[in-house]
Amino acid sequence: MDNKEVVISIKDLKKSFGSLSVLKGIDLDVYKGENVAVLGRSGTGKSVLIKIISGLLKPDSGTVKVLGEEVDKISIAELQKLRLKIGFSFQSSALYDSMTVRQNLEFPLVRNRRNLSKQEVGKAIEEVLNDVGLSQTINQMPSELSGGQRKRIGIARTLILKPEVMLYDEPTSGLDPITSIDINNLIVQVQKEYNTTSIIITHDLTCAKHTADKVAMLLDGRFLAQGTFKEVFSTDNESVKTFYDYNFINDK
Amino acid sequence: MKTEPEQSPPPRIKYFISEKIDGLFLSLYDVHKFMVRFFKEAFMPPYEFKEIINQCYQVGYRSLPLVSLTGFIVGIVFTKQSRPSLSTFGASSWLPSLISIAIIRALAPLVTALIAAGKVGSNMGAELGSMKVTEQIDAMEVSATNPFKFLVTTRILAITCMLPILVLYMGFVGMMGSYLNIHLTEQTSFAAFVRSAFSTISFLDIFSSVLKSAVYGFTIGVAGCYQGYHAQNGTQGVGRAANSAVVVSMFMIFIEEMLIVQVINAIR
Numbered sequence: 067m068d069n070k071e072v073v074i075s076i077k078d079l080k081k082s083f084g085s086l087s088v089l090k091g092i093d094l095d096v097y098k099g100e101n102v103a104v105l106g107r108s109g110t111g112k113s114v115l116i117k118i119i120s121g122l123l124k125p126d127s128g129t130v131k132v133l134g135e136e137v138d139k140i141s142i143a144e145l146q147k148l149r150l151k152i153g154f155s156f157q158s159s160a161l162y163d164s165m166t167v168r169q170n171l172e173f174p175l176v177r178n179r180r181n182l183s184k185q186e187v188g189k190a191i192e193e194v195l196n197d198v199g200l201s202q203t204i205n206q207m208p209s210e211l212s213g214g215q216r217k218r219i220g221i222a223r224t225l226i227l228k229p230e231v232m233l234y235d236e237p238t239s240g241l242d243p244i245t246s247i248d249i250n251n252l253i254v255q256v257q258k259e260y261n262t263t264s265i266i267i268t269h270d271l272t273c274a275k276h277t278a279d280k281v282a283m284l285l286d287g288r289f290l291a292q293g294t295f296k297e298v299f300s301t302d303n304e305s306v307k308t309f310y311d312y313n314f315i316n317d318k
Numbered sequence: 319m320k321t322e323p324e325q326s327p328p329p330r331i332k333y334f335i336s337e338k339i340d341g342l343f344l345s346l347y348d349v350h351k352f353m354v355r356f357f358k359e360a361f362m363p364p365y366e367f368k369e370i371i372n373q374c375y376q377v378g379y380r381s382l383p384l385v386s387l388t389g390f391i392v393g394i395v396f397t398k399q400s401r402p403s404l405s406t407f408g409a410s411s412w413l414p415s416l417i418s419i420a421i422i423r424a425l426a427p428l429v430t431a432l433i434a435a436g437k438v439g440s441n442m443g444a445e446l447g448s449m450k451v452t453e454q455i456d457a458m459e460v461s462a463t464n465p466f467k468f469l470v471t472t473r474i475l476a477i478t479c480m481l482p483i484l485v486l487y488m489g490f491v492g493m494m495g496s497y498l499n500i501h502l503t504e505q506t507s508f509a510a511f512v513r514s515a516f517s518t519i520s521f522l523d524i525f526s527s528v529l530k531s532a533v534y535g536f537t538i539g540v541a542g543c544y545q546g547y548h549a550q551n552g553t554q555g556v557g558r559a560a561n562s563a564v565v566v567s568m569f570m571i572f573i574e575e576m577l578i579v580q581v582i583n584a585i586r
Binding site: 117120121122146147149150152154156157158160161162163173174177178223224227 | 448449452453454456457458459460461462463464
């Protein structure tokens with residue numbers, strides 16, 4: 067990376083749930099404009115990590131800085147301001163199921179940009195729907211959309227606030243391989259067009275390989291390896307190799 | 319042969335009294351925190367006027383058919399059931415007074431609150447519970463919207479404001495049901511019915527009825543929203559939240575009714 071401005075900085079982050087220690091002291095720096103994939107098996111605390119970054123969960127110890135703000139130390143009002151710059155794409159898409167696609171996209175916009183006119187809101191919705199290639203779904207209910215469409219609308223809902231940071235939680239889980247490729251392309255497109263810095267939580271190596279500039283392998287609450295995809299998976303570490311083999315058995 | 323190393327037993331958790339009693343007190347503390355947060359959020363800007371009006375419409379207007387039907391039937395049935403006893407003493411003319419006292423002081427607030435607990439409380443529990451387990455509440459939070467203020471505060475305020483109106487409305491409809499029955503049986507005029515009915519009703523009766531229905535509304539709102547907002551474990555959790563919202567609301571309404579009646583009687 068030419069520009070070495072750190073956007074997300076995590077130092078010695080620890081998090082437990084009762085007696086279960088999920089994150090056991092992790093460090094990660096994400097630079098401006100960079101896509102970082104956090105890989106790991108289910109239940110290793112990947113989603114917990116981005117929930118802490120977005121302020122949904124509090125860490126037990128360690129520091130998490132996003133755009134220079136210490137997420138768990140700032141006031142609620144400051145956190146709300148910071149959240150306007152962070153987009154979060156949920157694994158389940160988390161679309162408001164009692165609202166149409168238009169209302170889903172309108173909701174964060176009208177609540178956070180109260181000075182916008184109706185025409186400006188309409189234009190922003192059209193733009194973001196065009197970006198994710200789903201203009202035709204504007205009046206549909208979430209229940210009428212396919213899994214891939216839901217993911218795209220979920221991403222569109224975060225993009226409408228023009229975030230500087232994107233957090234993707236399992237963006238390709240539950241999707242067929244072709245739809246997964248579409249989502250991977252969309253993540254790369256978002257990085258380029260919106261100039262976002264992203265963390266992509268996934269256990270899908272195709273997704274990581276396609277979208278990430280850097281990958282970090284999470285195992286047993288710690289980052290086992292960090293670097294480019296090639297660097298991480300050319301290691302001799304048995305756990306990393308096993309993870310790779312299960313995903314890319316024919317691609318080595 | 320390799321043997322498994324002996325595992326030490328998991329550490330025993332120490333409770334102050336017992337697991338269940340400790341849990342009960344912790345839940346009560348949680349509810350207390352939830353209510354304190356409600357009062358903080360309710361009086362702090364920005365105010366969610368649009369959503370409060372939307373919730374008032376959902377809670378109030380949408381409950382009107384059920385409240386109307388129930389109120390009318392309660393009025394007719396109570397009049398029919400009371401007539402034989404009064405007739406025995408030649409006191410049928412007291413029917414309007416008896417009915418008005420029963421409906422205004424007790425039946426309208428209690429029956430409306432129970433209907434609201436079943437209809438509105440379960441709806442709040444299920445709706446918020448479903449939003450919770452599908453991460454919609456988290457999605458709201460990360461998009462810089464305060465979900466507590468938008469979802470919880472508005473619903474509690476709406477039911478607290480609308481229940482007294484529904485109670486007054488049910489009182490009116492119940493009295494109309496009663497009038498219809500009395501008019502058809504005894505040919506009493508509307509003016510005579512109203513005069514007799516209101517001769518025994520004081521301002522305190524109407525005021526206490528409105529006040530306690532606001533308390534019931536608040537209780538239903540807190541129970542419904544608390545259960546929904548803390549729902550866990552998928553669809554089963556949503557069902558449990560809706561169910562608990564109704565059970566807890568009804569239980570609390572009866573306890574509150576008993577306490578408020580004691581206080582009102584002491585004042586009277």
